Amino acid sequence: MKTNFKQLKEKLIESVLMLSGAATSITVVLIVFFLFIEGAGVFNRKPIDDGYLLVVNATNKVKTLQPSQVKDVFDKKITNWNQLGGENRPIVLFRTSDITEYYTEEELGANFEHFPEKINELIQKQPGIIAFFSDKYKSDKFSGKELDIDKVKVWEFLSGEEWFPTAQPIAQMGVKPLIYGTLWVSFGAILLALPIGLAAAIYLSEIAQKRTRSLLKPLIELLAGIPSVVYGFFGLVVIVPLIQEMFHLPVGETGLAGSVVLAIMALPTIITISEDAMRNTPRAMKEASLALGASKWQTIYKVVMPYSASGITAGAILGIGRAIGETMAVLMVTGNAAVIPNTLLAPVRTIPATIAAELGEAPNGGLHYEALFALGCILFLITFGINMLVELVTNRKAHKKQ
Amino acid sequence: MKSQNKLARKKRISQNIAFGIFTAISYAIVALLFVILAFIVVKGIGVISWEFITAMPSNGMTEGGIYPAIIGTLCLVLASMIFAFPVGVFAAIYMNEYVKDGWIKKIIKQMTNNLAGVPSIVFGLFGMSLFVNKLGFGDSILAGGLTLGLLVLPVVIRTTEESLKAVDSTFRHASLGLGASKWQTTSKVVLPIAFPNIITGLILSIGRVSGETAPILFTVAAYFLPKLPSSIFDQAMALPYHLYVIATSGTNIEKSRAMAYGTALILIIIVLISNLLANALRKYYGKKVKMN
Numbered sequence: 302m303k304t305n306f307k308q309l310k311e312k313l314i315e316s317v318l319m320l321s322g323a324a325t326s327i328t329v330v331l332i333v334f335f336l337f338i339e340g341a342g343v344f345n346r347k348p349i350d351d352g353y354l355l356v357v358n359a360t361n362k363v364k365t366l367q368p369s370q371v372k373d374v375f376d377k378k379i380t381n382w383n384q385l386g387g388e389n390r391p392i393v394l395f396r397t398s399d400i401t402e403y404y405t406e407e408e409l410g411a412n413f414e415h416f417p418e419k420i421n422e423l424i425q426k427q428p429g430i431i432a433f434f435s436d437k438y439k440s441d442k443f444s445g446k447e448l449d450i451d452k453v454k455v456w457e458f459l460s461g462e463e464w465f466p467t468a469q470p471i472a473q474m475g476v477k478p479l480i481y482g483t484l485w486v487s488f489g490a491i492l493l494a495l496p497i498g499l500a501a502a503i504y505l506s507e508i509a510q511k512r513t514r515s516l517l518k519p520l521i522e523l524l525a526g527i528p529s530v531v532y533g534f535f536g537l538v539v540i541v542p543l544i545q546e547m548f549h550l551p552v553g554e555t556g557l558a559g560s561v562v563l564a565i566m567a568l569p570t571i572i573t574i575s576e577d578a579m580r581n582t583p584r585a586m587k588e589a590s591l592a593l594g595a596s597k598w599q600t601i602y603k604v605v606m607p608y609s610a611s612g613i614t615a616g617a618i619l620g621i622g623r624a625i626g627e628t629m630a631v632l633m634v635t636g637n638a639a640v641i642p643n644t645l646l647a648p649v650r651t652i653p654a655t656i657a658a659e660l661g662e663a664p665n666g667g668l669h670y671e672a673l674f675a676l677g678c679i680l681f682l683i684t685f686g687i688n689m690l691v692e693l694v695t696n697r698k699a700h701k702k703q
Numbered sequence: 704m705k706s707q708n709k710l711a712r713k714k715r716i717s718q719n720i721a722f723g724i725f726t727a728i729s730y731a732i733v734a735l736l737f738v739i740l741a742f743i744v745v746k747g748i749g750v751i752s753w754e755f756i757t758a759m760p761s762n763g764m765t766e767g768g769i770y771p772a773i774i775g776t777l778c779l780v781l782a783s784m785i786f787a788f789p790v791g792v793f794a795a796i797y798m799n800e801y802v803k804d805g806w807i808k809k810i811i812k813q814m815t816n817n818l819a820g821v822p823s824i825v826f827g828l829f830g831m832s833l834f835v836n837k838l839g840f841g842d843s844i845l846a847g848g849l850t851l852g853l854l855v856l857p858v859v860i861r862t863t864e865e866s867l868k869a870v871d872s873t874f875r876h877a878s879l880g881l882g883a884s885k886w887q888t889t890s891k892v893v894l895p896i897a898f899p900n901i902i903t904g905l906i907l908s909i910g911r912v913s914g915e916t917a918p919i920l921f922t923v924a925a926y927f928l929p930k931l932p933s934s935i936f937d938q939a940m941a942l943p944y945h946l947y948v949i950a951t952s953g954t955n956i957e958k959s960r961a962m963a964y965g966t967a968l969i970l971i972i973i974v975l976i977s978n979l980l981a982n983a984l985r986k987y988y989g990k991k992v993k994m995n
Binding site for chain 2: 307310311314315317318319320321322323324325326328329331332335336339497500501503504505508509517519520521522523524526527528529530531532533534535537538539565568572596597598599622625626627628629633653656657660661665673674677680681684685687688692
């Protein structure tokens with residue numbers, strides 16, 4: 302009886318432990334599920350605000366428009382319907398606020414009660430009109446033609462060059478500038494951090510005395526412990542003005558500022574992982590090299606470095622991954638301009654910074670909200686791919702060793 | 704003979720140059736750390752006073768203190784640790800003591816690694832979608848604490864696993880040989896020995912949690928609250944978010960700069976203390992075990 306109870310207890314405990322063991326796996330699955338459910342929603346929507354209409358005269362031949370075409374029309378880059386496959390007729394833009402140009406306040410009524418019929422009348426009268434208004438102004442005897450707007454397409458989302466998710470009448474959802482911004486800033490950071498980090502790793506693993514090493518290493522690890530928002534603050538009050546002065550820029554919040562801050566943040570990762578890899582070089586290999594008359598420096602770059610190449614690569618890739626996902630520090634120093642960067646001395650905007658800056662203002666479940674989750678999916682996939690790459694690099698090394 | 708000498712000299716010179724550069728760079732990195740710390744300490748030390756840590760913010764957050772942000776961060780640390788510590792330690796025990804090498808272990812390991820690589824802003828998105836919206840917790844300490852808890856889970860698991868691995872397996876064999884069950888061995892023999900190291904990991908995770916900003920942006924953090932949170936379903940202010948807000952978007956950025964330096968210093972102090980404490984514990988118990 303007692304042993305039975307004991308066995309039951311053991312089993313019970315083991316299942317609790319197993320459940321805890323599964324926690325991380327469950328979390329990853331849940332993250333993927335929720336991120337992609339919310340993010341995929343954006344591709345099932347028209348990039349026009351809920352409850353708003355784009356209406357043309359019933360005789361107009363044009364039936365559907367691409368989001369980018371609508372934007373060009375309202376930006377007056379396209380001014381004639383024949384550019385859109387319609388008749389040769391100038392386009393007349395109409396937004397709700399334009400109504401006073403056509404009708405007096407008396408005609409519209411004290412409480413705008415005649416508003417719907419007047420809009421309808423106007424659309425009938427003007428063959429070249431394109432009207433953007435809320436569907437609460439759609440009258441019962443509505444006789445215009447609603448334009449069909451294409452849904453957001455995955456390819457357009459990825460390759461679009463403009464990110465104005467709250468633009469009216471049509472939201473522009475091109476993430477290309479954000480992806481470029483993220484990659485520019487991150488690679489800039491690694492370019493700065495890798496040589497410096499490698500030098501420090503070599504010093505720590507091969508040159509420094511044991512005592513110096515045990516003194517320096519915790520300090521470098523401390524760099525990793527400083528919260529990213531503090532780095533962002535430091536960047537904002539020190540590095541940004543410095544860059545502004547050095548390059549005589551109108552604003553110091555640039556991609557370069559982001560790269561410098563991220564480089565400082567990536568250093569501990571690169572140093573720790575590369576140093577570990579170097580210290581794993583078999584002593585016999587190093588001693589053989591030294592015994593053949595090679596100097597310590599020759600041994601380092603001819604024996605230790607090649608041996609630990611995969612570890613160093615893993616460190617660098619992991620550093621890039623961290624940099625790509627970093628949010629607060631970048632948000633605070635890069636200036637957040639959503640344009641495709643052609644120099645690191647201009648403001649750029651990264652994917653994480655966009656999410657952090659905009660999600661607070663995006664209405665729950667709306668188009669903008671879902672677009673930001675789609676950005677989250679892209680970010681997740683990039684970092685996931687990078688982790689897999691690291692795994693691959695380190696595993697290949699393990700195989701070689703065997 | 705002469706050319707050999709020349710070669711040796713050249714070798715020595717290039718080595719000296721290279722080593723000199725590496726040494727200089729390493730010390731430069733450490734110097735950079737001190738510059739960052741010194742900068743914030745010098746600018747922030749004048750701001751810190753008893754009032755600063757015990758008073759409410761006032762006058763558009765340009766005066767007064769950061770008391771509610773400190774309390775909020777404490778609540779968040781507590782909430783996340785209540786979740787992450789037991790789950791993380793149990794998971795590590797399962798991984799190290801129970802499950803045999805095989806595909807289950809491989810998958811869990813891989814997934815834990817993957818979770819550790821997920822960017823913090825993605826945790827924020829996830830927490831908002833699941834805890835705030837789907838489960839209906841709203842912006843609350845519960846939602847933010849759980850999100851942060853999931854974020855540090857891999858850290859807790861990793862450090863606990865390391866501590867368990869460091870326990871000599873002869874202890875386990877001895878206990879099992881005396882007829883103790885697996886759980887008895889784990890709870891009475893392995894855990895007590897590994898305990899100091901596990902606590903070290905806990906302290907480090909606390910340091911990490913208290914500085915995270917992105918995950919709490921949309922799950923708990925409030926721009927300004929005139930009162931303290933009274934339940935886990937309340938919003939709260941938090942130190943890192945407070946620093947972000949007053950550094951970038953306060954009502955008067957110039958005037959609130961001093962408050963920002965003070966807040967940054969408090970954050971740095973938390974991180975420093977947790978790191979020093981963890982290191983000291985590690986050293987102290989490391990010596991003790993060796994003496995035995």
